[in-house]
Amino acid sequence: xxxxxINVGPIHxxxxxxxxxxxxxxxxxxxxxxxxxxxxxxxxxxxMETRMYMQNPSYTExxxxxxxxxxxxxxxxxxxxxxxxxxxxxxxxxxxxxLEYQRxxxxxxxxxxxxxxxxxxxxxFMWTFRERAAVLKYLEDMTGSRMFYVNLRLGxxxxxxxxxFKDRGYKLADYLEPKIAxxxxxxxxxxxxxxxxxxxxxxxKADALAYGATGPVLRASGVEYDVRKNFPxxxxxxxxxxxxxxxxxxAFSRYRIRFREMQESIKxxxxxxxxxxxxxxxxxxxxxxxxxxxxxxxFMERELPRGNGIIYMVPDKQRPxxxxxxxxxYINLSLLPMLCKGEKFADxxxxxxxxxxxxxxxxx
Amino acid sequence: xxxxxxxxxxxxxxxNAEAEMTQLTMDSLKKYKMNNNVMFTKLSDAxxxxxxxxxxxxxxxxxxxxxxxxxxxxxxxxxxGASRIDAERKGYLLFRGTPRxxxxxxxxxxxxxxxxxRIKRLYEQMAKPRxxxxxxxxxxxxxxxxESYNIIRGIDQVLPVDVYAVGCPPKPENxxxxxxxxxxxxxxxxxxxxxxxxxxxxxxxEDFRL
Numbered sequence: 321x322x323x324x325x326i327n328v329g330p331i332h333x334x335x336x337x338x339x340x341x342x343x344x345x346x347x348x349x350x351x352x353x354x355x356x357x358x359x360x361x362x363x364x365x366x367x368m369e370t371r372m373y374m375q376n377p378s379y380t381e382x383x384x385x386x387x388x389x390x391x392x393x394x395x396x397x398x399x400x401x402x403x404x405x406x407x408x409x410x411x412x413x414x415x416x417x418x419l420e421y422q423r424x425x426x427x428x429x430x431x432x433x434x435x436x437x438x439x440x441x442x443x444x445f446m447w448t449f450r451e452r453a454a455v456l457k458y459l460e461d462m463t464g465s466r467m468f469y470v471n472l473r474l475g476x477x478x479x480x481x482x483x484x485f486k487d488r489g490y491k492l493a494d495y496l497e498p499k500i501a502x503x504x505x506x507x508x509x510x511x512x513x514x515x516x517x518x519x520x521x522x523x524x525k526a527d528a529l530a531y532g533a534t535g536p537v538l539r540a541s542g543v544e545y546d547v548r549k550n551f552p553x554x555x556x557x558x559x560x561x562x563x564x565x566x567x568x569x570x571a572f573s574r575y576r577i578r579f580r581e582m583q584e585s586i587k588x589x590x591x592x593x594x595x596x597x598x599x600x601x602x603x604x605x606x607x608x609x610x611x612x613x614x615x616x617x618x619f620m621e622r623e624l625p626r627g628n629g630i631i632y633m634v635p636d637k638q639r640p641x642x643x644x645x646x647x648x649x650y651i652n653l654s655l656l657p658m659l660c661k662g663e664k665f666a667d668x669x670x671x672x673x674x675x676x677x678x679x680x681x682x683x684x
Numbered sequence: 685x686x687x688x689x690x691x692x693x694x695x696x697x698x699x700n701a702e703a704e705m706t707q708l709t710m711d712s713l714k715k716y717k718m719n720n721n722v723m724f725t726k727l728s729d730a731x732x733x734x735x736x737x738x739x740x741x742x743x744x745x746x747x748x749x750x751x752x753x754x755x756x757x758x759x760x761x762x763x764x765g766a767s768r769i770d771a772e773r774k775g776y777l778l779f780r781g782t783p784r785x786x787x788x789x790x791x792x793x794x795x796x797x798x799x800x801x802r803i804k805r806l807y808e809q810m811a812k813p814r815x816x817x818x819x820x821x822x823x824x825x826x827x828x829x830x831e832s833y834n835i836i837r838g839i840d841q842v843l844p845v846d847v848y849a850v851g852c853p854p855k856p857e858n859x860x861x862x863x864x865x866x867x868x869x870x871x872x873x874x875x876x877x878x879x880x881x882x883x884x885x886x887x888x889x890e891d892f893r894l
Binding site for chain 2: 358452
């Protein structure tokens with residue numbers, strides 16, 4: 321059969337943003353996929369060089385709009401390293417609790433849209449958004465904003481936490497746990513879901529490591545690597561949690577990884593709430609001309625919901641001289657042509673969805 | 685803005701509404717330079733006037749948005765379509781995948797130079813009458829990226845915008861408010877009910893090149 325070239329996107333309901341895919345198909349079988357990116361490019365790295373250190377979090381938050389606080393934390397941590405600022409102990413606990421809730425919100429968003437991509441399981445979209453609304457309400461009440469928090473300051477948070485921080489944190493964890501467990505009934509026992517995901521988009525261990533995949537995509541291929549475990553930061557060495565690993569390497573395994581990560585996050589949150597000491601969490605107020613940074617380059621990495629995010633920063637005195645962002649979603653997207661080869665066209669969005677891309681982070 | 689839960693109408697309100705409806709019909713007849721007495725006007729003119737109102741009314745209560753998200757604001761757009769807000773109760777029935785079935789384009793996110801021809805094409809594919817909502821700071825004015833070399837500072841440089849929703853990102857409730865403003869506009873209750881063309885837009889950059 322002759323090879324036909326099909327254009328998908330850049331505006332397509334299932335591309336999770338503005339991603340254009342040029343797909344070569346032979347009948348119904350994919351021969352090649354070429355992702356075209358850059359439709360959201362706005363030059364973040366360059367813009368960040370023109371701002372003072374603590375003006376930049378509002379840029380980094382918009383890199384990954386499904387989990388804004390994660391990138392914010394990565395940037396603020398690298399600035400803290402450059403300036404030599406210690407984070408208060410209570411603030412470390414508070415950050416971990418908020419970040420893990422952020423991870424749950426991100427995975428819930430992913431799960432709803434993924435199920436929707438796989439054949440209009442719109443019910444699950446409604447369910448996950450119901451739970452996500454509860455998480456966002458908690459984060460809004462604790463930080464002051466619903467989506468872009470900008471609540472991290474040098475050495476802590478922007479303000480003291482409300483007195484009901486712990487009570488509501490426990491309550492939300494109790495609310496989420498059974499709700500998340502309900503999704504297994506909906507998906508693991510669902511024949512359509514299994515048909516669409518099992519054995520689709522297989523990624524073996526060697527390829528995952530060779531391409532530099534990180535996060536749930538890597539762990540679904542049987543590699544146990546998590547920055548929280550391997551290079552613990554904040555209080556992750558004090559709490560007990562396991563790094564979920566699956567050996568399938570297919571879209572179903574990636575779903576299982578994210579699903580189990582949500583359960584692990586709830587465990588981490590409960591322990592952190594138990595162990596959290598009293599005391600102030602407020603960091604330094606924003607000063608445009610503050611203390612001066614050391615001239616050494618800074619390398620900082622964090623486990624973001626999508627994988628291993630890295631910032632390499634060459635500090636100037638009051639602003640970054642040069643900053644480079646390693647986006648995990650960008651690296652994971654480079655797997656797509658390899659994963660899609662030989663698969664059916666209908667599975668394209670199952671594979672793309674299972675990688676979990678955020679275009680703003682990829683285009684920068 | 686009307687409340688979400690409207691009280692049941694009293695008899696007096698119903699009488700007032702009827703009087704208002706009669707007045708509106710009379711006004712529209714005047715607009716078409718017809719005699720106030722419907723009996724002596726041409727039947728076709730009268731039906732035309734009434735049909736126009738009918739079409740307007742149905743337009744107002746059935747605006748279908750285009751499923752079209754660019755950046756961060758698309759997250760809140762998804763929340764708008766989910767169960768918490770329940771946009772269907774005001775007629776925003778479904779987010780459609782194709783522009784040919786849509787009335788409202790919600791531009792949610794920053795617009796880069798490479799996206800402009802594509803957004804223009806989507807807009808041209810929409811059936812008239814069509815409306816544009818600039819959702820968020822980026823679509824309104826470029827937002828935090830206003831200094832960037834690859835950003836259009838506001839979608840109103842390219843398309844005629846009907847309603848702006850401001851915030852970074854605006855809450856879904858804010859979008860709901862903006863769309864209710866749009867309903868007022870479509871129904872002719874506020875100024876600017878006719879479709880604007882891009883040439884009327886004062887903010888349009890004349891020497892805009894891609």
